[in-house]
Amino acid sequence: MYRGAKAILEDIKNYPLNDAAETVNEIGSTIRRAMGGTSGIIYTIFCKAAYTQLKPSSGSVVTPKQWAEALAASIAAVSKYGGASAGYRTLLDALLPASSVLQEKLNAGEDPITAFVLSSEAALTGAELTKKMQAQAWRSTYVSSELLSTVPDPGAMAVATWYRAAALAVQQKYKS
Numbered sequence: 001m002y003r004g005a006k007a008i009l010e011d012i013k014n015y016p017l018n019d020a021a022e023t024v025n026e027i028g029s030t031i032r033r034a035m036g037g038t039s040g041i042i043y044t045i046f047c048k049a050a051y052t053q054l055k056p057s058s059g060s061v062v063t064p065k066q067w068a069e070a071l072a073a074s075i076a077a078v079s080k081y082g083g084a085s086a087g088y089r090t091l092l093d094a095l096l097p098a099s100s101v102l103q104e105k106l107n108a109g110e111d112p113i114t115a116f117v118l119s120s121e122a123a124l125t126g127a128e129l130t131k132k133m134q135a136q137a138w139r140s141t142y143v144s145s146e147l148l149s150t151v152p153d154p155g156a157m158a159v160a161t162w163y164r165a166a167a168l169a170v171q172q173k174y175k176s
Contacts, residue, residue: 001158004043007034020062021054024070039155042078042091049077064112068102075099089133091155098123098163113171120160120167127156 011030016022028047031040053073057066075095084090101122105115130153 001035001039001162004031004035004040005162007031020067021051021057024054025051039158042082042155045077045081046074049074064115065106068099068106071095071099071102087133089130089153089156091153091159093130093133093153094123094127094156094159094163097126098160113174116167117171120164123160123163127152127160130156 007030008027011026015026024047028044028051031047032044034040035043050070050073053070054062054066062070075092078095079085079092082090082092084092086092086096098119102115102119105118106112110118131151133153
């Protein structure tokens with residue numbers, strides 16, 4: 001995660017920040033280049049699915065509902081290609097509740113920034129709940145269940161952390 005985040009910070013000056021789809025695509029390219037292991041592959045799939053979902057609105061303003069749809073598409077792609085789903089003790093256990101809350105709040109007419117922040121809280125809760133799950137996919141399956149019950153899934157916590165940071169940054173930028 002550190003290598004990916006550091007590379008994104010280095011490359012951001014070259015991203016087409018006026019085009020959400022292309023920016024997400026470039027983030028995916030940076031991650032593919034900088035991160036190794038399963039996480040690098042999973043995040044590349046995540047970004048490519050978001051890019052595909054956002055591409056039709058390329059060059060125009062992306063609405064909060066379009067972002068929520070891109071998140072849902074990314075989760076579906078990660079689940080499909082990664083072979084995991086809810087309750088497998090993976091990063092999906094943070095992403096799925098975040099996506100659900102985001103869509104629910106937006107559909108209820110909630111302010112998009114508030115919806116994003118509330119969905120980030122759901123991501124943190126989902127990540128914490130992985131302590132109670134038996135690992136069924138990816139790297140955690142190699143670790144003893146006694147040890148797993150003492151810590152949340154690292155991938156889920158990583159997602160919850162960056163997702164929460166993004167939500168709070170958006171909140172700070174637009175509600176200050």
